Amino acid sequence: MKACVVVFPASNCDRDVAVSLEHATGIAPEMVWHGDGSLPDCDLIVLPGGFSYGDYLRCGAMAAHSPIMRDVVARAKRGTAVLGICNGFQILTETGLLPGVLMRNASLKFICKDVHLRVERNDTPFTNAYDKNAVIRIPVAHHDGNYYTDEGTLNRLEGENLVAMRYCGQDGYVTNDNNPNGAARNIAGIYNEQRTVLGLMPHPERLAEEALGGTDGAPMFASLVEALS
Amino acid sequence: MNPQTSMSPLETNNHSAEVIKAHGLSQEEYDWILQELGRVPSLTELGIFSVMWSEHCSYKSSRVHLKKFPTEGPQVICGPGENAGIVDIGDGQAAIFKMESHNHPSYIEPYQGAATGVGGIMRDVFTMGARPVANLNALRFGAPDHEKTRHLVSGVIEGIGGYGNCFGVPTVGGEVNFDKSYNGNILVNAMCVGLANTDKIFYAAATGVGNPVVYVGAKTGRDGIHGATMASAEFDQDTEEKRPTVQVGDPFTEKLLLEACLELMAQDAIIGIQDMGAAGLTSSSVEMADKGGVGIELDLDQVPQRETNMTAYEMMLSESQERMLMVIKPGREDLARAIFEKWQLDFAVIGHTTDTGRLVVHHQGDMKTDLPLKTLGDGAPIYEREWVETPKQDPLDPQDVPAPNSLSDTLLKMMALPDMCSRRWVWEQYDHMVMGDTIQRPGADAGVVRVHGTNKGLAVTTDVTPRYVKSDPYEGGKQAVAEAWRNLTAVGADPLAITDCLNFGSPENPEIMGQFVGAVEGMSKACAELSFPVVSGNVSFYNETQSQAILPTPAVGGVGLLPDLDKRMNPALKQEGDVLILLGEEHGALGQSIYLRDIVGQNKGPPPPVDLAKEKATGDFIRTLIRNAQVNAVHDCSDGGLYVAIAEMAMAGNLGADITLGKSPLPAHAILFGEDQGRYIIAASATDADDILEQAQTDNITARRLGSISGLTLTIEGKNPISLKDLAQAHEDWLPNYMNTR
Numbered sequence: 001m002k003a004c005v006v007v008f009p010a011s012n013c014d015r016d017v018a019v020s021l022e023h024a025t026g027i028a029p030e031m032v033w034h035g036d037g038s039l040p041d042c043d044l045i046v047l048p049g050g051f052s053y054g055d056y057l058r059c060g061a062m063a064a065h066s067p068i069m070r071d072v073v074a075r076a077k078r079g080t081a082v083l084g085i086c087n088g089f090q091i092l093t094e095t096g097l098l099p100g101v102l103m104r105n106a107s108l109k110f111i112c113k114d115v116h117l118r119v120e121r122n123d124t125p126f127t128n129a130y131d132k133n134a135v136i137r138i139p140v141a142h143h144d145g146n147y148y149t150d151e152g153t154l155n156r157l158e159g160e161n162l163v164a165m166r167y168c169g170q171d172g173y174v175t176n177d178n179n180p181n182g183a184a185r186n187i188a189g190i191y192n193e194q195r196t197v198l199g200l201m202p203h204p205e206r207l208a209e210e211a212l213g214g215t216d217g218a219p220m221f222a223s224l225v226e227a228l229s
Numbered sequence: 230m231n232p233q234t235s236m237s238p239l240e241t242n243n244h245s246a247e248v249i250k251a252h253g254l255s256q257e258e259y260d261w262i263l264q265e266l267g268r269v270p271s272l273t274e275l276g277i278f279s280v281m282w283s284e285h286c287s288y289k290s291s292r293v294h295l296k297k298f299p300t301e302g303p304q305v306i307c308g309p310g311e312n313a314g315i316v317d318i319g320d321g322q323a324a325i326f327k328m329e330s331h332n333h334p335s336y337i338e339p340y341q342g343a344a345t346g347v348g349g350i351m352r353d354v355f356t357m358g359a360r361p362v363a364n365l366n367a368l369r370f371g372a373p374d375h376e377k378t379r380h381l382v383s384g385v386i387e388g389i390g391g392y393g394n395c396f397g398v399p400t401v402g403g404e405v406n407f408d409k410s411y412n413g414n415i416l417v418n419a420m421c422v423g424l425a426n427t428d429k430i431f432y433a434a435a436t437g438v439g440n441p442v443v444y445v446g447a448k449t450g451r452d453g454i455h456g457a458t459m460a461s462a463e464f465d466q467d468t469e470e471k472r473p474t475v476q477v478g479d480p481f482t483e484k485l486l487l488e489a490c491l492e493l494m495a496q497d498a499i500i501g502i503q504d505m506g507a508a509g510l511t512s513s514s515v516e517m518a519d520k521g522g523v524g525i526e527l528d529l530d531q532v533p534q535r536e537t538n539m540t541a542y543e544m545m546l547s548e549s550q551e552r553m554l555m556v557i558k559p560g561r562e563d564l565a566r567a568i569f570e571k572w573q574l575d576f577a578v579i580g581h582t583t584d585t586g587r588l589v590v591h592h593q594g595d596m597k598t599d600l601p602l603k604t605l606g607d608g609a610p611i612y613e614r615e616w617v618e619t620p621k622q623d624p625l626d627p628q629d630v631p632a633p634n635s636l637s638d639t640l641l642k643m644m645a646l647p648d649m650c651s652r653r654w655v656w657e658q659y660d661h662m663v664m665g666d667t668i669q670r671p672g673a674d675a676g677v678v679r680v681h682g683t684n685k686g687l688a689v690t691t692d693v694t695p696r697y698v699k700s701d702p703y704e705g706g707k708q709a710v711a712e713a714w715r716n717l718t719a720v721g722a723d724p725l726a727i728t729d730c731l732n733f734g735s736p737e738n739p740e741i742m743g744q745f746v747g748a749v750e751g752m753s754k755a756c757a758e759l760s761f762p763v764v765s766g767n768v769s770f771y772n773e774t775q776s777q778a779i780l781p782t783p784a785v786g787g788v789g790l791l792p793d794l795d796k797r798m799n800p801a802l803k804q805e806g807d808v809l810i811l812l813g814e815e816h817g818a819l820g821q822s823i824y825l826r827d828i829v830g831q832n833k834g835p836p837p838p839v840d841l842a843k844e845k846a847t848g849d850f851i852r853t854l855i856r857n858a859q860v861n862a863v864h865d866c867s868d869g870g871l872y873v874a875i876a877e878m879a880m881a882g883n884l885g886a887d888i889t890l891g892k893s894p895l896p897a898h899a900i901l902f903g904e905d906q907g908r909y910i911i912a913a914s915a916t917d918a919d920d921i922l923e924q925a926q927t928d929n930i931t932a933r934r935l936g937s938i939s940g941l942t943l944t945i946e947g948k949n950p951i952s953l954k955d956l957a958q959a960h961e962d963w964l965p966n967y968m969n970t971r
Contacts, residue, residue: 009481009484009485009572009573010395010397010480010481010484010485012395012396012397012484012663012664013397013663013665015664015665016663016664016665019665020665035571049663050397051394051395051397051480051481051484053481054395054479054480054481054482054484055395055481056481109387109658110387110390110391110394110658110659110660111657111658112394112656112657112658112659112660112661112662113657139662141394141660141662141663143394203662205665206662206665211668211679211794212662212665212666212667212668213668213670
């Protein structure tokens with residue numbers, strides 16, 4: 001699997017996800033500058049976490065207009081897998097590749113902590129190494145992770161099984177108490193219709209190694225290698 | 230541009246007493262300037278003197294005492310005097326770190342004050358070629374029931390998070406305390422630790438003649454003018470009016486500045502580099518030229534500006550953030566410019582080095598400044614302030630301290646005290662995991678970050694117990710250093726060196742100065758005995774409002790090295806059946822304890838003394854146990870004593886314990902709540918425990934069997950049960966409840 005990581009001004013999880021990708025594939029992903037006109041040939045495009053353009057105007061709004069994004073959108077529409085983590089998810093919604101918006105957390109505070117997630121389906125390039133309905137523990141770290149879209153779209157996402165992961169308890173039950181940011185229907189991540197694009201607020205790259213306190217993020221990268229190699 | 234022929238614009242009338250006072254200069258200092266220059270300074274020059282000779286920049290009251298700090302050791306690459314201190318961590322790598330205060334701005338405008346404190350300290354670190362890898366902070370707020378406290382806590386925490394989270398450095402540790410002495414003067418001390426290769430370290434010294442002086446980063450505006458002077462004055466009722474002197478931070482620009490600087494530093498282009506912090510362009514140009522023994526000539530028309538009609542005075546004194554000054558090798562301008570333009574940052578050649586030893590500033594065709602650099606930097610006034618030793622407190626017999634009705638209820642109460650409760654509400658607002666190398670998250674004795682790409686780690690902590698320092702500055706100073714050393718030891722690290730942030734009231738008050746001198750001497754003693762030198766630091770005086778001074782607060786930031794991350798430890802109890810051992814002596818020291826202050830309601834007695842020889846022996850013993858994999862948990866006993874420490878270990882591991890009071894003749898509350906120093910609780914398997922107790926006896930280290938691990942309840946000799954659930958609730962709820970109360 002050949003992966004590219006797009007680096008925007010003030011991306012700050014670009015190196016972190018590159019480390020996880022390298023662990024999974026054995027080769028370092030290509031780091032692509034946001035100002036470049038096009039991406040090299042690749043099987044996976046990662047939009048990393050961070051504060052692209054300082055989150056000014058609106059999270060992800062300016063990055064969505066970076067020169068590289070035209071090619072990212074074009075490749076995504078041709079079926080190249082795209083993983084947007086945290087700020088990457090925000091950018092994906094701003095480009096329209098994924099519906100909805102990430103609003104300010106209900107607490108109005110930045111929140112950095114481990115959360116439990118229920119993996120809603122395991123037949124996608126991102127989740128094939130997880131068990132169906134597996135409960136995993138990885139962290140969130142965001143100020144704007146409160147997923148929102150209209151009821152119709154929410155119903156469609158659920159109807160078409162496009163919710164990738166939901167915030168839940170350790171036991172897998174999805175309750176308000178386990179919703180860290182007020183996201184509609186506890187949504188932590190969603191797919192596009194083809195399930196080739198995933199936007200996810202939590203950070204799988206932050207718990208993909210025993211030394212960091214957990215490995216539940218690692219199967220996501222293993223899944224991608226399995227599906228895209 | 231020969232200074233001799235164009236002196237005329239500098240000629241001016243004598244300044245009025247009001248103007249001199251407004252610049253924070255005494256009449257004696259002003260007379261000194263007249264004598265040094267042989268003429269009246271221009272207004273711009275007066276402004277330059279005002280910031281360079283401010284307490285904040287010149288250390289004029291502290292310098293004679295700071296010389297007492299031990300600053301050397303085989304691990305030290307660079308001690309105090311540069312932007313940050315540097316220690317060797319082996320394999321051609323170095324840790325670069327410093328702590329600095331941003332107290333005054335944070336009181337006036339908590340979000341921006343704290344944010345720019347973080348920004349400033351990170352700039353100090355990456356100026357030297359290091360990538361920041363860990364942030365910490367030491368925060369002190371007024372009494373919880375003071376009307377401003379909530380607002381200040383909320384703003385400061387958000388400001389720290391807002392800057393560090395965006396910039397992308399994990400905030401892995403720190404302290405938050407409350408005391409009414411900080412009602413009018415909160416303390417915001419920010420620490421940053423960075424990593425660099427030892428062959429890629431950059432210093433401030435400008436050398437050579439005719440080399441380009443380059444300005445990079447954000448544009449200059451009118452913000453922060455006279456920040457350094459403000460930070461050197463007492464607050465009065467007009468403090469709120471000083472809001473325009475608080476700088477505004479932009480972490481996005483700083484992140485770009487970091488990446489651009491590191492990219493340029495990988496090239497062979499930079500001679501010297503200095504961030505524009507306090508006193509901005511003035512202090513950076515003076516320091517660079519002075520350190521390199523050259524002169525510097527600036528043309529302010531070339532300075533990137535974001536406001537119109539700025540005067541030379543304003544540009545020289547602006548504290549606009551996210552700016553750097555560099556002297557680069559001639560011919561490298563285009564290479565450097567291309568890098569900064571890629572990162573969409575301003576880049577301008579604004580002057581050159583000279584051989585005159587003078588700071589010469591031109592603006593709109595006029596010379597605005599022509600000053601000898603020696604007078605501004607090393608030539609600043611130095612004061613031997615009058616001081617009196619703090620009187621010793623009478624000893625306190627633990628038998629004379631009232632016992633509580635219920636030991637367990639008292640523990641529950643203590644775990645929920647403002648100074649003792651969980652800080653989760655704070656550190657969950659900080660990104661403490663970005664960069665993917667956080668091995669020990671906040672909440673343990675020290676934070677640990679991995680040295681990227683290796684199996685080494687850096688352990689980091691900030692510590693001081695201000696109430697101890699108030700009671701006995703010397704012992705309190707010792708204790709602050711010893712506790713940092715102990716916290717690094719408890720995670721298994723070799724303590725390397727410290728940075729400090731010495732927060733005190735007015736040095737013009739002999740009692741306050743006595744606190745300062747005592748604390749510095751106590752710290753020096755501990756640093757020397759523990760081979761734990763000071764490599765960087767900062768002094769913040771005048772932390773008082775209407776003559777009410779803060780508790781003396783010499784915050785210590787300690788850095789240690791874990792040579793092998795597989796051999797590290799944390800406080801969490803892990804194994805049912807493990808034996809608990811207490812190492813260190815028990816004297817039931819209740820003087821200045823949390824129990825005495827917050828449960829009994831008295832502030833008296835001496836603080837617990839630190840026996841540095843025993844401290845070292847016990848700490849070295851603990852580290853060996855960790856390296857030999859003989860222990861399953863380690864935690865030091867600090868605020869609140871033994872009972873609090875075991876409760877913290879139980880909560881961290883969600884395992885209960887039964888402890889014994891031992892054979893001591895002391896009353897139970899003195900054993901449980903006494904704050905004797907140099908103590909650790911460890912957990913080990915029954916077999917290892919026997920070996921450890923035997924070894925301790927051989928090594929002449931006091932140790933006793935404290936108890937064992939079982940269940941989900943904490944008991945004392947089978948009595949006083951407290952469920953971990955109740956304990957955790959008491960511990961976790963106070964801060965969020967407090968902050969959510971309107």
